[in-house]
Amino acid sequence: MSAGREAIAPDEIAERIRHYIEGKLPGAQGLQLHNMERIAVGWSHETRLFDAHWSVAGEQSTQGFCLRRDPGNALLRELSDLGDQFRVLQCLEPTALQAPKPFWYEADHGVLGAPFIVMEKVPGTCPNPWGREGRAYYEAAAGRGVLPASFTDTLATLHTIDWRRAGLDFLGVPAAGTSEFALGEVRKWRRLIAASGHGPEPVLTDLICWLEANAPKTERLCFVHGAYRTGNLLIEDDRISAVLDWELQTIGDPMYDVAYVLSDLNREGSELLSNLVPRDDFYCRYEAATGIEIDEAACRYYQLLYAMRSAAFWMSASGLYAEGRSDDVRLARTAWSVPVVLERAARDLGY
């Protein structure tokens, strides 16, 4: 199966989805799906949005749905698991964090040719921060001031979730006061690099050895998103309406997320963090809301870990193309992103 193409015709997919949802709504009559659209976001799971209308005993009901399907050639390969994503969303439902309400997880490949989850379609937009229009959107929102505060508050909410009470410890809990979390992340991205089939990269080896030799201890464990930035957040009326992209979450060091926010990887040429938040405002608001002091040394470490992660992403992506598992040329293009990421890492390591 190839990214960007349907193995099942779009009309048939829509009918199969309709049939599936009908089976999940006892007593539903006349179920119809409208506004079905496949949205072109991310390089991982296929995402479809649609509205369903049905009646039960004469009562009309309407619900917007979002369906994510694993195409079998996702960038994260076996590191991403829709079953885990569904369980995370279930755990988050009773918490204060804005996240889509999960409805169903379907592991049976027979329904849509691959596993999928169905969740609530949350109102809002998700402007692409890499495009001209998206950058203009975030710049204007930064000027109004509401969204930057909501961005920071939402991260603070995420980091102060009582993750044990929410049941999120199924993700695995590294030992506090040790470097288990950082070393676990290094091992995780090593696995993706190994799976990519990419040839040896001496700079990457140096980076990995450095990361293993300098892994910081994590004193305070939090629920961590793993990719908290504009582009992974739905926005409605200048406020975060939902945190999306639950693929990299873990229990670990909150500085892992903070480092991602502080990284200039996510703010092409802008002084604003994630193209949105003034740095000082982020520090003050985040520290006040969480009681967690931002550890700049740990953040510098995690930024190097993100360089390793980026290299792993691009190796995986170009590997999927090279293996013939995808014919999306965007993936082929990423072969030249690997040296760019490594060049940056080398500079950060001092050469």
Next chain:
Amino acid sequence: MTPSDLLERMAATFKGEVGPAIEAEYPRTQAFLSAVVLQKLAAQLRLAAEHGAAEDLARDALRRDLEQLLRETEAPLPVRDAFLALAENGDDGLCQFIEALYAAREELGETQFEALLSRVRQTMRQTLNRRMEYAA
């Protein structure tokens, strides 16, 4: 016409004629990205001989300098073995040498470790600079 010129021309066709003629978003993006890939391939191909020769010289110099540095100390056996494998195993050998250095850091002592790693990094920087000529 050289192969790299041919790829450059194909890239220009994809960018200037094929891409703009496609309305649907996904295939249009594929056309423009194909132009980018062809341009990068063309540049990589054009520089391949020059870069290959420079890389050979840089690796020779690296081995000479490392040999000198290793002669000045009692390096642990895994480091010396990894050095001997450098000549034959290309990037794989260099990765193994770097891993051996980090593994033997304590035995080497900080001064010797830094001296060896800095010399390896000097060569890796040169390689990166060459790759950036077509990758950036």
